[in-house]
Amino acid sequence: MVPSYIQKSSKNMPQHIKDRTNLQHFIDISIRLTTEKEPQLLLDEILQVVMSIANSDAGSIYSITEDDQLKFETVINKSLNLYLGGGSDRFVSFPNIDLYIDGKPNQRAIVAHAVNSGKVINIPDVYAALPFDMSAAREMDARTGYRTQSMLTIPLKDHQDDILGVIQLINVKDSNNNIIPFSEELVTLIRSFASLGAIALTNSSLIKEMEELFSTFAETIAMAIDEKSPHTGGHCKRVPALTLMLADAVNAISKGPLASFSMSDSDRHQLDIAGWLHDCGKIATPDHIMEKATKLETIFDRISFIDAKFEIISRDLKINYQEQIISAMKNGKPVEVQQLERLLDTELKQVALDRALLQRINVGGEFLGDKELAQIERIAQHYHLVINDVKTPLLNDDEVENLSIRRGTLTAGEHDVMKRHMDVTKNILDALPFPKHLSKVSEYALGHHEKLDGTGYPRGLTKEQMSIPARLMAITDIFEALSAVDRPYKKAKPVSECLFILGTMVEKNHLDPDIFAVFIESGVYKNYISEYANPEQLDDVDLNNLPGYKPIR
Structure with missing residues (x-):
């Protein structure tokens, strides 16, 4: 009409x-x-x-x-x-x-x-x-x-x-x-x-064009970071996807402490932008740290240098023992010759064992215990090379420090450099003149390394100082990193192990227990793994013994 x-x-x-x-x-x-x-x-x-x-x-x-x-x-x-x-x-x-x-x-x-x-x-x-x-x-x-x-x-x-x-x-x-x-x-x-x-x-x-320009700009920055670091290539793409999946689940929950939370289309859009920009500061992180796949890697993996030094040590052992064997043979001492040959064989085998040990430790895939630390120290003190009449240890102090990393591949100093990406991220986001309808992007994006007890970074905020979307991003960022299938220094963890680690962090008052419960009960983690990771990671999860998890009531 x-x-x-x-x-x-x-x-x-x-x-x-x-x-x-x-x-x-x-x-x-x-x-x-x-x-x-x-x-x-x-x-x-x-x-x-x-x-x-x-x-x-x-x-x-x-x-x-x-x-x-x-x-x-x-x-x-x-x-x-x-x-x-x-x-x-x-x-x-x-x-x-x-x-x-x-x-x-x-x-x-x-x-x-x-x-x-x-x-x-x-x-x-x-x-x-x-x-x-x-x-x-x-x-x-x-x-x-x-x-x-x-x-x-x-x-x-x-x-x-x-x-x-x-x-x-x-x-x-x-x-x-x-x-x-x-x-x-x-x-x-x-x-x-x-x-x-x-x-x-x-x-x-x-x-509309400005919105599209800014959204595309955010995605392009994330794509540039992913291209810069092939070893974490999909992180900046997967985090916003998982973040929105969890945000929608929290928005839909109708019981428990988060029942009153509601997310408008504007909030969701801001959270999406924040997801794309959450690691934008990594564009300033040095490549040799971003790409550090092994403990001894800088611009290249220095394990090859240590292999070469082991080769020199093996050669020198053979030369030294061969000189002694020849001398014993000239002096008509066959028993001494046999003893020297056995000693040479024993020392060469130990060199091979120590060499293999350092190669394994260099990968950084497992937690390094006190026993391995002691072995690194023994190797560093035991083996020396003589070059131009100068006695040089097999391992220098920097190599010992890197090999002694207990978990992962980064030293404490390199961790500090990595953590600086959040300061750079904050500086970038603070410099951007966000319009009113995008005013929460910075707060959301900067929340993924904060902890509820105030020990996180870059601002050391507590739970009361963070919004639900900001606390939510901390869980999605960590779960993506734990479950990622494209890290060269570790295997993709099964879901049960990923959730156990998250739950432990909840118990330490680092992550939000209510959001963690929604993450579990909504099945978001299952949907995410099925779409963005390897479905074979979906093993059985014992919710009764999962730390940090309490059913929503």
């Missing part, structure tokens, strides 16, 4: 009342430019206003698609009692109109011609002899049983003179209900309203 608003035209109003009414319409729509979030609804209202002002029988709004077509957004026809699209609940089924046919401007449709030429087209009678091909209008009339006569087509242009859409009015009527042409005065008035519609479309387009 045609909106009742435009059924009441201003044709019989005194002129001064018409002018005052038109001005009020203009003011109202101008105000709506700053509040209406759906530009098509505002265009729909503008169409109704100009139809009322002009006493037009029909009108349409068209948008321009990415594939160079004009799409009907709103169609209103009072004679046919027709209202499609726009603010109605009825879909516009009319086919799109091509702007170009066989690579040439479409001459069969006035709206296409208006867009291609960028000109306002005012036609007194579309059935009269015209310099336009009106076959499309005639075909539409034949399809609807309508008679199109006067027509006004106005392209909507943005600040760069690009055309965003079209408003078209049909069959303006006088006070006696006779169809008449659109006067120049009326065209000027309608164009002023149409310009407001163009502003609405421009504002919406600019906002």
